[in-house]
Amino acid sequence: MNNIGIKDIEQFDAEPVNRYDKQQPLYVSRKKIYPKRINGIFRRFKWIVMLITLSIYYVTPWLRWDRGEFSPNQAVLVDLYHRRFYFFWIEIWPQEFYYIASLLIMAALGLFMVTSSIGRAWCGYTCPQTVWVDLFLLIERFIEGDRNKRMRLDKEAISPTKIVKKISKHIVWLLIAVATGGAWILYFADAPTLLLKVLNGSASIVAYGTIAVLTFTTYSLGGLMREQVCTYMCPWPRIQAAMLDENSLTVTYNNWRGEPRSRHSKIHKPISASDNIPVSRGDCVDCNACVAVCPMGIDIRDGQQLECITCALCIDACDKVMEKLGKPKGLISYSTLANYKQNMKLAFDNINSELVHEHKEILKPKFKHTTISTILQQPRTIIYFAIWVLIGFTMLIMLTTRSHLKINVLHDRNPVSVRLSDGSIRNGYTVKILNMIPKHRTFTLTVNDFIDGEIIMPQKKNDRFHKISLNVKPDSLLAQRLFIIANPKRNKVVERKFRFQIQDNTSSESAEYTATFSYR
């Protein structure tokens, strides 16, 4: 291993496209980035994440879940037309939307928690923009070759092979984009039926419109605009600045051991004007591998930048080089700003690799290395996690103990009450029974806390009941109009409270509604 010298390390002719101290005028057109392929543990992790997220997205609508004959059998379905949301064994009615709201709150809190502890992991690994750009790059690399080949191809004059390559790339991109838009709409209707309808041209204009819009956004954001979306369009990098602190993980170039970078084995360069001590070179061999692989077109050695999505591909690239040189890995590493500053201070007197290294392959033990456990012990992370768990747990309890039966009662308002010829008082109500399970159910409706109150059904005015039986269709609402009739009060009572109660005839489930009877 030690036979490999600096000269054996390939140097890339890579200039960072986005660089703070060389900022381009704002009207200069975009410089294309040609990220080089790299292998390593972070790249492998990203492949796995990509496989999982994309499978979730494309496969989920095809999962089936048996809910009986009266409800759809799609596992995840947002049924906007019937105002129902299905998620495996959970069915949510519009009035239970707070479950979704809390889920969104949990997602936001989770994002805060992840960001404050492990930094921009969302950006680097799971953001749809990152995942689809990765997928599109994969296609690009497959058709046009790696970095150098792509650069050469773009510079070449137009030739049949170039045209074929370019066209086939864009066709595959468009196919992926159409599939992305197509998969999205499958979440909103029965997937097999809808797909068939889309294919034979009988789906609704909304379906085609949605596919068209999402095809356009996927193709343009993932294929054409790429890193510009993160740099210029996305608000999240800006918000994150408020969420990261000196204890959050970021991809860091450890210049306390990298500098002064050089392609030569020895350099003689004064550190300051006053001391002319010759120093040996730092660990960085200035091979630009980290720049060549960066999908955002930055040089991580310039320090923390808004453009950096912490995808860690530069870590993979640099570790490879360090390995070849037989130096300790982690010249570029996940580290916190706090650790970086401490290490900087330790190495500060004059940044000199001889002071940093115990011997060639081992750093001096005084230097701090960020470990995941120190990150997780941050109070902020713990507090976020506690709130997150609290909300999640509360939701879970509410979800498991929720009732699948609800009753709402609307009291007639105009007129509130009617006096009948025998002097008795009649009030009209619309009783709404929500049968929230996909089964036929029969309920008994009773009037409680109201001894002389009797029920009259509009169809049979001469019969008076103390309880009535109502059939409610599966997974639906029954609105039943009925009257309550009672004797007038001699004293000046103007109204009274009483309860409508419904009880499932087969199970013990029941629900109540406190209503008002008016004597006015």
Added chain:
Amino acid sequence: MSKKEDHVVNKVETTGYEWDGIKELNNPLPRWWLYVFYTTILFAICYAVYYPAIPLIERNTEGLSNYSSRKELENEMAAVKSSHATMLELIKTMDVSDIQSDPKLARFAAAGGASNFKVYCSQCHGSGAQGGVGYPNLNDDDWLWGGSINQIETTIRHGIRYEADEDTRYSEMPAFGRDQILSEEQIIAVANYVCSLSGLEHEESVIALGAMVFTENCSSCHGDDGKGINEVGAPNLADKLWLYDKSKKAILSQIINPQHGIMPAWGNRLGDIIVKELAVYVHGLGGGE
């Protein structure tokens, strides 16, 4: 005008002004923003050409699309009307009692009746059909001219004491006081008797005389038991509901110089369909027989 200069840190030109040491960078607009801005201008021009937009002296420009919101409304109204056509045709040909026994048709008719009720009937009967003094409550179970759906339909179609309609329902209570048909003593006695029928406060001593006067003068219309007769629109005097007022004074005044309500005949004015719809709606309010 102060000198434009480059900002030290970012090397960006400033606007050249300074406010208490604060300078404004003269960064150009983001390009994507600028293009969106140009696109909106282009959109506005297209919009102004395509749709009616520019106000002229007489009227506005028509636009290429020949669009107008009035026309759109007309089209939508026509579409609604044509979608109702089959239902309306059924209502036209069917008898009200048959309409009522068809749940779907009844619901449709009641909805139409409800909106027409608000327009034509609510002025007297109230928006909830709860009535008022002199105007019957249509929610209760007390009907002057009968509460079956056919009777209600006839009342709506021909009105009550509405002279322009030949088939109007007509009846008139004699002015027992004004025309001196009964003596003052008899009138007081019969008023007390009427009060006693529904359990109101009355003088027991004149009841016997009152009963006699009632049988001789009133029972032909109000019935022997005072429960009224629908055919002549004579109210039930034995129940707890009163068209005017249940005070003895009001009852006396009604015997001496009776008031008579008038209801217009709607048959010719609203047409067959709406009359039937109204009948279904009124019958469904809760009091229909």
